[in-house]
Amino acid sequence: MIAVLKQKALGLEELHERARILGSAWTRDQLELFLLCAPGVTRDAGLFRSSASSPEEELQLSILEAVRSFAGMPVSATQVRARLPNHFVTTDEQVLAIARRIAGLEVFGPKLIRIVQ
Numbered sequence: 001m002i003a004v005l006k007q008k009a010l011g012l013e014e015l016h017e018r019a020r021i022l023g024s025a026w027t028r029d030q031l032e033l034f035l036l037c038a039p040g041v042t043r044d045a046g047l048f049r050s051s052a053s054s055p056e057e058e059l060q061l062s063i064l065e066a067v068r069s070f071a072g073m074p075v076s077a078t079q080v081r082a083r084l085p086n087h088f089v090t091t092d093e094q095v096l097a098i099a100r101r102i103a104g105l106e107v108f109g110p111k112l113i114r115i116v117q
Contacts (some may be wrong), residue, residue, distance in 0.1 A: 002038060005050035015018050015048060059088055060102055063095060067105055072113040 003020070004010065015035070018029045026034070035041050066083035067075060077092035077099075077104045084090070092111065099105045099113045106116045 002041060002050050005041060005048055009044075009047040009049035011046055012048065036038060056098070059084075059090065062088060062100055063098055064102055064105065067099070072115055072117070074109070074114040077111055077113065080113060 004015075010018075012028065012032055012035075013114050016026075016031050019026060019031055024031075035048050036043065038050075040054070041048055063080060066080045069083055070079070077095040080095050080099075081090060081092065096107055096111055097114070100107050104116055105113055107113055
């Protein structure tokens with residue numbers, strides 16, 4: 001449900017109808033409470049939207065951008081970490097684990113990361 005709100009702002013009635021179609025037994029009030037408590041979800045003029053990404057999504061995007069900055073050359077996790085924004089505190093192992101889950105990246109050889117072509 002929150003992924004939909006990242007693409008398009010929706011009203012509570014439409015969100016509740018979508019949830020019901022997907023099999024949710026939540027009432028309209030329960031859904032509203034959930035949305036009001038969900039991190040990154042805001043309500044403005046009766047429309048809910050999600051503008052903030054989770055910290056892991058931000059890290060994934062930053063890792064992808066860092067690998068791309070090497071212009072297709074295979075890079076080590078240490079080199080990727082050096083190009084991440086300073087507010088990320090991570091390890092080589094975490095960078096490798098996240099890189100394995102990112103579509104478009106490949107981890108191979110002795111802990112190298114490259115763009116899949």
